[in-house]
Amino acid sequence: MTRMARIIIDFVDKGLRAISALCLVVLSTLVVFQVISRYGWGSVPLFTEETARYAMIWMALLAAAIGVRDAAHIRIDFVPSILGAVSPVALRALNVALDVISLAVFLTLLWFGIDSMIFAAGQTSDGMQIPLSYPYSVLPISFFFASVFAVLRIVALDART
Amino acid sequence: MTPSLTALVLSFLGLILVGLPIAWAMIASVLVWVTVTGNWYFLPIASERIYQGMDSFVLMAVPLFILAGEMVNAGKITDRLLNFANAIFGWMRGGLAQVNVGASILFSGITGVALGDIASLGRVFIPSMISQGYTPAYAAAVTASSSIIGPMVPPSLIAVIYGSMSDVSIGALMAATLVPGLLIGVVQMGLVAVQARIYDFPRVEMDRSPRAIGHATGHALVPLMIPVIILTGMLGGIMTPTEAGGIAAAYALIVSVVLYRSIRVSALADVFSRSALFSGQLLIIVGCGAAFSWAMGMENVPRLVGATVENWGLGYFGTMLVFNLILLVLGMVIDPTTVIILFGPLLSSAAAHAGIDPLHFGAVAILNLNVGLLTPPLGVCLFAAEKIAGCGLWPLLRSTAPFLLVTLCMLVLVAAFPEISLWLPRVLGF
Numbered sequence: 001m002t003r004m005a006r007i008i009i010d011f012v013d014k015g016l017r018a019i020s021a022l023c024l025v026v027l028s029t030l031v032v033f034q035v036i037s038r039y040g041w042g043s044v045p046l047f048t049e050e051t052a053r054y055a056m057i058w059m060a061l062l063a064a065a066i067g068v069r070d071a072a073h074i075r076i077d078f079v080p081s082i083l084g085a086v087s088p089v090a091l092r093a094l095n096v097a098l099d100v101i102s103l104a105v106f107l108t109l110l111w112f113g114i115d116s117m118i119f120a121a122g123q124t125s126d127g128m129q130i131p132l133s134y135p136y137s138v139l140p141i142s143f144f145f146a147s148v149f150a151v152l153r154i155v156a157l158d159a160r161t
Numbered sequence: 162m163t164p165s166l167t168a169l170v171l172s173f174l175g176l177i178l179v180g181l182p183i184a185w186a187m188i189a190s191v192l193v194w195v196t197v198t199g200n201w202y203f204l205p206i207a208s209e210r211i212y213q214g215m216d217s218f219v220l221m222a223v224p225l226f227i228l229a230g231e232m233v234n235a236g237k238i239t240d241r242l243l244n245f246a247n248a249i250f251g252w253m254r255g256g257l258a259q260v261n262v263g264a265s266i267l268f269s270g271i272t273g274v275a276l277g278d279i280a281s282l283g284r285v286f287i288p289s290m291i292s293q294g295y296t297p298a299y300a301a302a303v304t305a306s307s308s309i310i311g312p313m314v315p316p317s318l319i320a321v322i323y324g325s326m327s328d329v330s331i332g333a334l335m336a337a338t339l340v341p342g343l344l345i346g347v348v349q350m351g352l353v354a355v356q357a358r359i360y361d362f363p364r365v366e367m368d369r370s371p372r373a374i375g376h377a378t379g380h381a382l383v384p385l386m387i388p389v390i391i392l393t394g395m396l397g398g399i400m401t402p403t404e405a406g407g408i409a410a411a412y413a414l415i416v417s418v419v420l421y422r423s424i425r426v427s428a429l430a431d432v433f434s435r436s437a438l439f440s441g442q443l444l445i446i447v448g449c450g451a452a453f454s455w456a457m458g459m460e461n462v463p464r465l466v467g468a469t470v471e472n473w474g475l476g477y478f479g480t481m482l483v484f485n486l487i488l489l490v491l492g493m494v495i496d497p498t499t500v501i502i503l504f505g506p507l508l509s510s511a512a513a514h515a516g517i518d519p520l521h522f523g524a525v526a527i528l529n530l531n532v533g534l535l536t537p538p539l540g541v542c543l544f545a546a547e548k549i550a551g552c553g554l555w556p557l558l559r560s561t562a563p564f565l566l567v568t569l570c571m572l573v574l575v576a577a578f579p580e581i582s583l584w585l586p587r588v589l590g591f
Contacts, residue, residue, distance in 0.1 A: 021430060023437065024228065028225060028410050031225065031407030035404045035408060056224060056444070057212060059440065060224075064445040072438065072442060074183055074446065075180050075183055076177050076180060076183075101189055104189070104192075108188075108208075112204050112205045112207070115208070
């Protein structure tokens with residue numbers, strides 16, 4: 001079971017990284033395109049700025065989910081590092097407690113992210129004329145994966161530190 | 162303070178202190194706050210704030226500047242800048258220490274992140290300074306102290322975030338921090354020169370014929386165009402900061418993939434992936450910070466702070482002094498970006514009540530918070546340099562103290578004389 005689980009987790013992990021990098025490719029291309037089109041033929045299509053903004057939000061939220069797995073989020077590790085020097089067991093306990101708090105945050109945001117998404121479905125975007133629920137769907141999606149990664153850290157299936 | 166506001170602030174401070182990532186601590190404390198107020202309908206609003214806090218065209222300059230910087234790092238353009246810095250600063254006594262400061266100024270014009278400066282320059286300078294007879298602690302101290310020039314010289318991420326949070330123009334803010342940033346470089350170089358006389362530091366031996374110097378300059382010219390593109394594009398009104406970031410990233414891509422062939426196309430995916438992850442870590446704090454600020458707004462904190470400052474009646478200098486002390490303490494324990502997100506607009510509008518120009522205050526705040534990168538308990542730049550030099554924290558603190566002192570003197574001057582920061586933006590017509 002664990003081997004299968006590991007393969008799936010690694011696949012999801014790689015996929016999220018690829019999509020988030022791809023979003024950065026899209027947003028940088030669109031921004032450069034915007035400059036070229038303004039000076040090249042004097043007008044900018046409506047959709048560029050909007051699509052670039054959506055790409056950035058997708059990139060940032062998916063990267064935030066990956067950051068949970070990598071434990072890469074910016075934090076003050078002053079107390080944990082002192083605690084680790086005094087008692088490694090206490091540090092392990094603190095880390096589990098922090099992961100549990102994070103999980104509670106992610107599950108709340110997953111729940112209310114779905115709420116926001118449904119609410120946004122009634123509006124249409126100015127540029128691409130799509131329902132706003134499409135871009136908003138990244139809220140529940142990324143906090144779903146953040147929850148999964150937090151659970152993996154808590155049950156210590158995922159050995160990354 | 163109302164009970165709900167107390168709960169919001171205390172739970173946030175408690176959670177970041179025990180090491181919860183700052184972004185999640187913001188949301189967790191908002192959850193605590195909602196529980197205390199009992200207004201459950203606040204929760205969907207808070208989640209929407211995260212999205213809306215990131216939904217800004219201006220903020221897009223953050224990933225684009227990071228991408229340009231990563232591209233430069235991966236493209237091994239660092240060596241070219243080092244040779245150039247050697248050619249122009251290496252002739253002085255204590256040459257390598259001077260080159261270290263000088264390279265920080267040049268390099269910061271490209272990455273705009275203090276820590277990135279240590280990661281790439283520190284790994285080059287610290288070992289070579291030690292091999293020339295400098296103590297490891299001194300080598301680390303010069304590297305760490307000069308790295309804080311980075312966020313002062315455009316393109317600066319912290320200026321982008323500050324500008325997107327308040328109504329100060331990002332271009333004007335970058336112009337306002339440029340002169341103080343360069344002055345800190347000059348003052349630090351002056352300090353190195355004095356120390357070089359006292360301790361008899363060596364010079365750098367190298368070919369200093371006009372031809373060799375011309376060669377080094379020519380090689381550095383192409384990467385040095387990046388800050389030039391950003392500055393002229395933005396300050397000349399040709400592009401927005403975001404577009405300037407995009408063009409700089411495209412330029413760095415063309416230079417390192419096509420011109421120098423120093424990044425293989427296969428390694429390019431890695432550059433994009435790393436930039437996306439790093440940007441995500443900053444942007445999620447911006448998003449979660451928007452939810453936190455919204456909660457503080459519901460508690461009328463901005464009005465309270467403004468009224469308190471007016472009640473104090475401290476006037477211009479008193480307010481400047483108190484706010485700087487507050488920022489110094491905050492900067493010692495929390496990283497600069499987070500302080501800006503949480504307190505930048507708040508303090509800025511309160512400072513405006515006391516007659517302080519928002520642009521001037523922005524420049525002072527950015528300089529002030531970067532000083533915190535050099536002080537314990539959370540001096541990330543100190544720790545990063547210590548990790549490379551392996552000199553122990555106490556010797557490093559002793560060697561850093563003189564640099565910290567001259568930098569603080571500059572902070573006092575910049576805070577006391579608005580002209581230092583406001584001159585350039587005024588000349589440029591902001």
